[in-house]
Every structure is written in structure tokens, then in C-alpha cells.
Amino acid sequence: MPEPSTFQLLDIESDFALEFQFFPEQITTRGRTNWEPQETTIGTKPLFYKNADPLVISLTDVHIDYTDSNASAAPDIDLMRYQMTELEEGGPPPALLAIWGERRIRCVLTDLTIDEMMFTGEGEPTRLRCSLELMELQPDGEATDVEVEDEI
Numbered sequence: 001m002p003e004p005s006t007f008q009l010l011d012i013e014s015d016f017a018l019e020f021q022f023f024p025e026q027i028t029t030r031g032r033t034n035w036e037p038q039e040t041t042i043g044t045k046p047l048f049y050k051n052a053d054p055l056v057i058s059l060t061d062v063h064i065d066y067t068d069s070n071a072s073a074a075p076d077i078d079l080m081r082y083q084m085t086e087l088e089e090g091g092p093p094p095a096l097l098a099i100w101g102e103r104r105i106r107c108v109l110t111d112l113t114i115d116e117m118m119f120t121g122e123g124e125p126t127r128l129r130c131s132l133e134l135m136e137l138q139p140d141g142e143a144t145d146v147e148v149e150d151e152i
Helices: 074-082
Strands: 007-011 017-020 027-037 047-065 096-100 103-119 125-136
Touching (some): 017 074, 047 103, 074 103, 074 125
Antiparallel strands (some): 007 017, 096 103
């Protein structure tokens, strides 16, 4: 059986790239659509599709490990945390491309948990165990503000 591919996060606008050395044991995706019941005078209320929430991708227990070289993983921590900051005041964080296997999903990093394990003699972490939550971004070119006129 072939080894699984790597899991990578690439910043679409910059040279940020993070490749986890060990493929996650589990990747969970969660999607949701919104249906609204319509008012009727008799019978069962029909459901009408309204829209879909973005896909949420959760990764638990992914690792970055520099124990063999005794190098610090602190720069990786800083880079991951930067990916959660807004680029412009009130704007979204950097757009990322999550890549694994044949999948390519534009997303933002919305949740990050880092366990620092194994340290250098100076107290720098050499191994990280991370949990990430990513939220799918709307494809480029699609409208984000839609004005709906009330029907009379």
C-alpha cells in the first residue's frame, strides 16, 4: 500500500508554506446546508434551500518534529499564528491552500492548538503536536454582497 501524501498549507499571497512531516491520522470535514420552512395555511410546510455554510476541515494530532536536528520549531509556531491575523483592519486572515492527495481547498485558519513537546537545552521546542481547523473560502470571482429586493 503506498504511503499517503503530505498535508500542506500554502499562503496564496506569500511564500508561506508548511508541510507536516507526518500525514494526519484523521481529517474531518463538516458541511451544512440551510433549509427554511415556508409558511403555508394547510399541510406540511415545504422546505426551500437558502444557502450552504463553508466546509470546515479539522485536523487533530498533526506533528512538526525537529528532534533529530535539535532545531527550534518556534518559527513554525510564529508562522502558523500569523496565518490567523487580519491583513488589513477588519479584513480576513491570509487565504491558504490546503493540499492533500488530489484535493486543493482555499481556506483560512480559524482555530489552532499547539502542544510544545521536546525541547533544546535553551528551552526551544523541537516537536509540536497541533490541531487545526480550517474554513473554506468562497471561490474567487463569486459575489459576496447580494442585495435582495423584497417582493410585494
